[in-house]
Amino acid sequence: MSNRFPSAGPTPTISDVAVEAGVSKATVSRVLNGKATVDAAIADRVLAAVDALGYRPSMLARSLSLGRTNTIGVVVPDLENPMFQEILRGVTRAAAADGYRVLVTDTEEDPTDEAAAAREARRRCDAIVLCSPRLAEPELRALLAELHPVVLVNRELADSPVPSVSIDYASGMEQVLAELHALGHRRILYLAGPTASQGDRLRRVGIARACSDHDDLSVDIVTAGSALVDGATVVDTVVQHDATAVVAFNDLVALGLVSALRGAGVSVPSALSVVGFDDIPFAAFAVPALSTVSVPRRELGAEAWTRLRDTIGGAEGGHPLVFRPRFVARESAAARPAASPPVWRGTDHPISPELTARLGDREVLVLHDGSGLEPTDAPRPFAHPVTSLGGTVVTESAPEDHPHHVGLSMAVADVDGVSYWGGRTYVAGQGSTMLDNHGVQRVTETEVDAGVLRQWLDWIGRDGTTQLRESRRTVVEEFAVPGVGSGRSALRVAVSSVFRTTGSTVTIGSPATNGREGAGYGGWFWRLPADAHRSVLSADGPGESTAHGSRAAWVAFVLDADGSADTQTGDTTGPAPTPPRRPTTVLFRQPAANAFPWFVRAAEYPGIGVSLAATSRTTITADTPLVTGLEAVVVDGALDAQQADAIHRALLTAEERSTEPRSTEPRSTGSDA
Structure with a gap:
């Protein structure tokens, strides 16, 4: 040689x-x-x-000569997306080491072009890498039979011999939501990707799991897309939403959103946290650096080639390979902004001084001191109107059927014979009789602490003697309705009381303890509007008869629902609303440690209350104070029993976690008058 x-x-x-x-x-x-x-x-x-x-x-x-080209085709839905660029790089480098070149086809997120593009690539190449195909499963299975040898990336088919490598996007979404929940976020918005994307479907699976793990988590879903411009396009929807955090389908959507938010004057993360998916190279260099979910993109491509090479050589496809992603905390996600407490403002009402509670620019509750009520109405503080965040009034004051019903108030029919309920008194052997026995609840002190209204009251009998002293606490706040896609905030109103005597023993009774069967009313009482269609739900089942007298964990009134709600809930009564009102649900519950039977009326009039003396008198001594409370969540929209129960569980979880005291000691005025 x-x-x-x-x-x-x-x-x-x-x-x-x-x-x-x-x-x-x-x-x-x-x-x-x-x-x-x-x-x-x-x-x-x-x-x-x-x-x-x-x-x-x-x-x-x-x-x-050989009947092969030593070229493989890679079909991607969007070559502009850095995620697919990195997968392609992983395939290309791994294939080159084995003497193969790569031909790339971009379908530009058009599922109708996907099959034709893949077939054309297969005619020119020895095998195909099909990335994140958008085809429906039947069409995809038929196509794969034509393309063999082929490998799937980010798409799995059950019982298919076709090898696949993918990312566990459900796990990734669970990690994101767990991190955001730990940061205090409860209302979260998901900007969904292409509807045909399996990755998007898996993200939704992760959302469902996270909401199941966290009863107080609310995730709303808005369709966005997968491109940079899609994030910018939905900025108005995001700004108008009440979410405190946003999870985007991918980093491109997240970056587009962050840019548009900056233009809208919304600061990330101080006003709104934003999280992406994929951890593309730009994510770490964005301002602020994007928190995201990191996926092994190049490893995904390299492993796709390994499986495709083995298939070309005649080997079986093997089991699906799934990579677990990991959450990467950077600068775009932070602790939830502290919720603005309600603003309590005093006004000089011509009849009765008022305190108004405002959440942002919405007046949601007006509290009267009761001094403008007639003596026979048992003057007492009451809240009316209470208004949903959507603007629907859910209380009624002085209705024709019961003029002494005044919105939300603490009303007791019998305190050692004195009525703090108003109207007539049930007398055994006589029935309901108007007596000169009405007391007065007088506010002696008021203070606002971190948005919580605290009041101290004297309960004064007809003879001027103070029978009871009460410390009262009123909380008004926004509440995230839990569940996937709920997309709602609600109004939460919670009132609680601690009663002590001024020395001697005091007993509380009701018409029921005086002989009127089923009339155990007396305690915190909420009068709802009479002009609304209503149906009753409860943890024990639908209907007034089920809820009344029970100790159900929760009871809900669905107001002005359409006809379908009537058949779902059982008892439905009341005249047709004039003018038409929007459907609203008011869910009621009591603190678990101090729960009494429910007093419920729906057919005669709409009202619900705590029954402090349902079947026997309740005794209060200097050593045994009476503690009671009522919590209501006002939701714009008609809820079913499952949705109502989810709200209850979220409230119960918050109650169990709370370290905030539920009540304060009554303060003495130094006088019985």
């Missing part, structure tokens, strides 16, 4: 290699094609000749 070096002359051919090595062209071909039938010494001579001459086989001739 000579020691000639290749010159700048004609390109060496296979014949030149054969002459140089002293073998036939067929032997050279067998060596270059990796045939094991050639003697090792001869193969070494051939390879040395190839190196000496600088011979490069004709790929076209080789493909015609």
